[in-house]
Amino acid sequence: MDLEHDRNDRSISRNLAGGLGIYLVLSYYPLQRKFILPAMAGTAVCLAASVLRAFWFGAEKGKEPGAGREVLAGLRAFRTIIGTAGGLVLALIIVSSLCGTGLYSPSVRAADSAVLQNQTIDKQMETLVRLEEETWQTLSLNEKLDVMQTIANIERRYLGIPHEINVAAEYLEETHAAQYEDEQHRIVINVDCLREGTAWDNVDSLTHEARHCYQHCLTEAYERADQNLKSLRIFKEARTYLEEFKNYKGGDQDYEGYYNQACETDARDYAESAAYEYMSRVYAYIYEQEETDVFTDTD
Numbered sequence: 096m097d098l099e100h101d102r103n104d105r106s107i108s109r110n111l112a113g114g115l116g117i118y119l120v121l122s123y124y125p126l127q128r129k130f131i132l133p134a135m136a137g138t139a140v141c142l143a144a145s146v147l148r149a150f151w152f153g154a155e156k157g158k159e160p161g162a163g164r165e166v167l168a169g170l171r172a173f174r175t176i177i178g179t180a181g182g183l184v185l186a187l188i189i190v191s192s193l194c195g196t197g198l199y200s201p202s203v204r205a206a207d208s209a210v211l212q213n214q215t216i217d218k219q220m221e222t223l224v225r226l227e228e229e230t231w232q233t234l235s236l237n238e239k240l241d242v243m244q245t246i247a248n249i250e251r252r253y254l255g256i257p258h259e260i261n262v263a264a265e266y267l268e269e270t271h272a273a274q275y276e277d278e279q280h281r282i283v284i285n286v287d288c289l290r291e292g293t294a295w296d297n298v299d300s301l302t303h304e305a306r307h308c309y310q311h312c313l314t315e316a317y318e319r320a321d322q323n324l325k326s327l328r329i330f331k332e333a334r335t336y337l338e339e340f341k342n343y344k345g346g347d348q349d350y351e352g353y354y355n356q357a358c359e360t361d362a363r364d365y366a367e368s369a370a371y372e373y374m375s376r377v378y379a380y381i382y383e384q385e386e387t388d389v390f391t392d393t394d
């Protein structure tokens with residue numbers, strides 16, 4: 096939106112910043128609601144006040160051009176504020192990607208080896224009960240991420256992963272529910288899937304990516320093994336995964352090729368049974384609690 100009569104370089108760059116600002120503010124609104132909502136509300140109030148003032152004074156003095164100027168000034172202020180908010184969001188994205196923390200990080204920490212023995216479904220049930228679908232739908236993104244990090248910690252222990260697994264949420268391509276980044280040992284969940292998906296779907300995605308993490312560890316074990324041990328049958332899958340990771344087929348170019356890779360079939364199978372395990376144990380626990388409550392009530 097060009098509000099200047101003589102378009103110059105400064106006005107063009109300001110308009111670009113304003114446009115980019117609106118785009119960023121809208122895309123990151125669900126994540127940075129606490130920060131963006133008051134800024135938007137404040138801007139709207141200022142804008143409304145300046146328009147009202149313009150019409151009030153304009154009508155009083157009977158000078159239409161003056162009223163127009165006031166409205167333009169209000170719109171310019173709006174553009175500046177939105178541009179600044181967009182700049183702040185952009186800075187947040189750059190800083191979070193440089194630090195590798197993800198746009199949104201859980202407050203539950205990735206389990207290190209000191210606390211690994213507590214990372215079981217039983218011992219983490221207090222957190223895992225939030226997977227019950229009705230409860231899950233009421234959780235904030237941050238709370239959902241905490242549950243996901245807890246599952247990643249349990250998976251780390253269960254699969255015997257030698258390093259931490261960090262969970263974060265970011266905007267990914269529409270077709271990607273989640274992805275595993277081996278260099279940073281990080282599982283990134285698509286914000287949209289975290290927000291709109293069922294608990295079951297998100298557990299499935301998380302355990303699918305945890306299985307990819309395990310597959311990477313297998314290839315590492317294979318690569319580190321003595322040359323005369325590399326032909327062992329136990330490394331059969333590791334050899335296949337290594338080849339697949341070197342020539343990984345993404346789903347965007349060749350969906351069938353992607354779907355039929357051994358690493359994907361293995362991750363899908365694992366995730367299906369893992370999601371069933373988590374969800375059935377959560378519901379069994381809730382059912383047991385209700386039974387106990389009924390028994391206590393009538394006692």
Ligand SMILES: [Zn+2]
Nearest residue numbers: 303307359362
């Ligand atoms: Zn996969």
